Amino acid sequence: MYDIKPLEEQWLRYRAKKRKPWYIFFGTFMGILLVISFLFRSNSINMNIIENAFTRIKTLVDANTHLTKKYNNNFTLLNGSIEKLDTLESSTSELMKSKLNSDTNATSGDVLVDIPILDEDGENIVNRDSSVHKRKVHLDISETTSSSAYKDVEKRFYQSGDIVDALFLAKSYYKRGDYNKAEQWAFEANQIDDTLEESFLIFVKSKLKLGQKNEATSILNQYLKHVNSKDARDLLEKIKN
Amino acid sequence: MKSRYSVAKNVFIDSIDIDDYIELESSVDAYQKLQQGMDKPLKMILLFGMPGTGKSILLNRTQETLKHQKEIYYFDTPAPTEKEFFQKLFKIITEKKLPQNTEVNFSALIDFCKKLRDKREIIILLDEAQMYSTGIMEKIRLLSDTRSIKFVISLHKTEDEDLIAKDHFKSRIWEVIELKNVTNEEQSIYVHKKLLKKNLFEIANSINAKNMKLIYKFTHGNYRECNKLMFTIFEICEYYDKNEPSVIQYSSIPQKIIEMAALKLGYINV
Numbered sequence: 001m002y003d004i005k006p007l008e009e010q011w012l013r014y015r016a017k018k019r020k021p022w023y024i025f026f027g028t029f030m031g032i033l034l035v036i037s038f039l040f041r042s043n044s045i046n047m048n049i050i051e052n053a054f055t056r057i058k059t060l061v062d063a064n065t066h067l068t069k070k071y072n073n074n075f076t077l078l079n080g081s082i083e084k085l086d087t088l089e090s091s092t093s094e095l096m097k098s099k100l101n102s103d104t105n106a107t108s109g110d111v112l113v114d115i116p117i118l119d120e121d122g123e124n125i126v127n128r129d130s131s132v133h134k135r136k137v138h139l140d141i142s143e144t145t146s147s148s149a150y151k152d153v154e155k156r157f158y159q160s161g162d163i164v165d166a167l168f169l170a171k172s173y174y175k176r177g178d179y180n181k182a183e184q185w186a187f188e189a190n191q192i193d194d195t196l197e198e199s200f201l202i203f204v205k206s207k208l209k210l211g212q213k214n215e216a217t218s219i220l221n222q223y224l225k226h227v228n229s230k231d232a233r234d235l236l237e238k239i240k241n
Numbered sequence: 242m243k244s245r246y247s248v249a250k251n252v253f254i255d256s257i258d259i260d261d262y263i264e265l266e267s268s269v270d271a272y273q274k275l276q277q278g279m280d281k282p283l284k285m286i287l288l289f290g291m292p293g294t295g296k297s298i299l300l301n302r303t304q305e306t307l308k309h310q311k312e313i314y315y316f317d318t319p320a321p322t323e324k325e326f327f328q329k330l331f332k333i334i335t336e337k338k339l340p341q342n343t344e345v346n347f348s349a350l351i352d353f354c355k356k357l358r359d360k361r362e363i364i365i366l367l368d369e370a371q372m373y374s375t376g377i378m379e380k381i382r383l384l385s386d387t388r389s390i391k392f393v394i395s396l397h398k399t400e401d402e403d404l405i406a407k408d409h410f411k412s413r414i415w416e417v418i419e420l421k422n423v424t425n426e427e428q429s430i431y432v433h434k435k436l437l438k439k440n441l442f443e444i445a446n447s448i449n450a451k452n453m454k455l456i457y458k459f460t461h462g463n464y465r466e467c468n469k470l471m472f473t474i475f476e477i478c479e480y481y482d483k484n485e486p487s488v489i490q491y492s493s494i495p496q497k498i499i500e501m502a503a504l505k506l507g508y509i510n511v
Contacts, residue, residue: 004477004480004481004484007477007501007504007505008501010501010504010511011497011500011501011504013511014500014504014509014510014511015500017511
């Protein structure tokens with residue numbers, strides 16, 4: 001009879017030897033898998049970081065450009081009535097041109113303008129009354145008639161959720177006579193900041209243009225109960241008259 | 242109590258006993274070829290193959306089967322000396338015992354054989370012929386030329402033995418039968434038939450196809466190696482059956498035991 005214990009030990013060593021290539025293969029495979037998954041993961045993280053950073057930088061640059069232009073030009077938006085806005089559209093354009101010509105800080109060929117759709121008239125371009133409780137956002141966005149440009153701004157808004165973009169779209173669509181979209185974007189802007197009177201007034205004016213006079217009046221009345229706004233009061237007066 | 246494996250291991254003790262002969266397709270084919278060769282007017286028949294391919298048992302079986310029909314003799318092991326070989330041969334041919342302290346006169350023996358032509362047909366089965374000296378082989382050749390004695394020469398298949406065949410018997414060998422290692426299927430039949438022959442049904446059933454595949458991998462279908470491995474497997478099984486029965490699965494032979502036996506016999510190394 002064999003001495004079975006040494007034979008068993010020999011067999012255990014044999015089994016370990018036999019499995020060694022499999023262990024090596026499995027280990028290598030798992031290693032490769034881990035490296036691949038790690039690389040894939042870090043790539044996706046990097047891409048996300050880059051995308052987020054890019055969006056933030058873009059927003060900051062937009063906001064910064066906007067503020068710089070605002071203070072350099074000393075150029076403010078004025079709220080006005082719908083009727084005057086319509087009649088003064090041509091004069092406003094002229095005014096914009098004259099203002100832009102006088103802008104010594106303009107460095108690029110791009111014409112950056114404010115959109116004076118809420119201006120009452122050219123003479124009323126004055127500094128805002130500090131006693132009025134309202135907030136206005138000033139836009140520096142290249143004026144364009146290209147629909148693709150509006151789509152770009154919309155796309156940018158959906159990525160960044162920037163109120164500046166929403167307000168720009170609301171004003172631009174109102175100016176173009178697309179009151180449905182103007183109402184929609186004014187609503188979007190108010191969703192982000194419900195104290196922003198400018199977008200609120202565009203919302204009400206769009207409703208008026210769409211023939212929803214009673215609704216517009218009701219909204220304005222409600223608003224005036226909470227906010228002492230001259231522009232809102234003036235607009236209500238104009239609607240009543 | 243005697244383990245069931247004690248009987249099983251003894252089944253695989255290597256022998257050329259006719260009782261241990263297992264008829265397989267390949268062995269039947271070789272046997273028929275040999276029988277047909279012996280019926281032909283041939284001087285010599287060469288039976289060759291690797292060790293353990295069943296040459297000896299085939300010769301033994303042939304002799305046992307035909308001994309009542311033909312004058313057939315089986316030289317299982319070569320005689321130690323030339324003198325003893327020819328004394329043995331002399332006794333067969335002349336049917337007389339050579340007196341003590343005398344030597345065979347080979348020329349006289351040749352003459353005697355020539356006279357036997359067409360009267361007797363003697364068949365000599367020479368196993369392990371590679372062990373005979375060149376001198377003996379030369380005399381065998383001369384005896385075969387008398388056509389009264391037919392030799393069946395069994396050789397191991399190696400380069401040297403091929404040379405023997407070429408040099409001494411090239412012109413005289415009319416029939417060559419080569420025995421080869423068997424296939425996995427035939428080896429499986431061989432193992433099962435061996436066990437069933439001894440009524441070891443349960444153990445035969447416990448050796449499954451996977452076991453046989455592994456056994457074949459180690460033995461390459463060689464009968465002798467197979468016998469050795471099976472013997473060792475059952476010996477290890479016997480140990481476990483007596484000392485650690487939990488290791489043994491009666492439904493199949495554990496791979497571990499087959500590999501242990503292979504390690505023991507040096508088929509595999511650590």
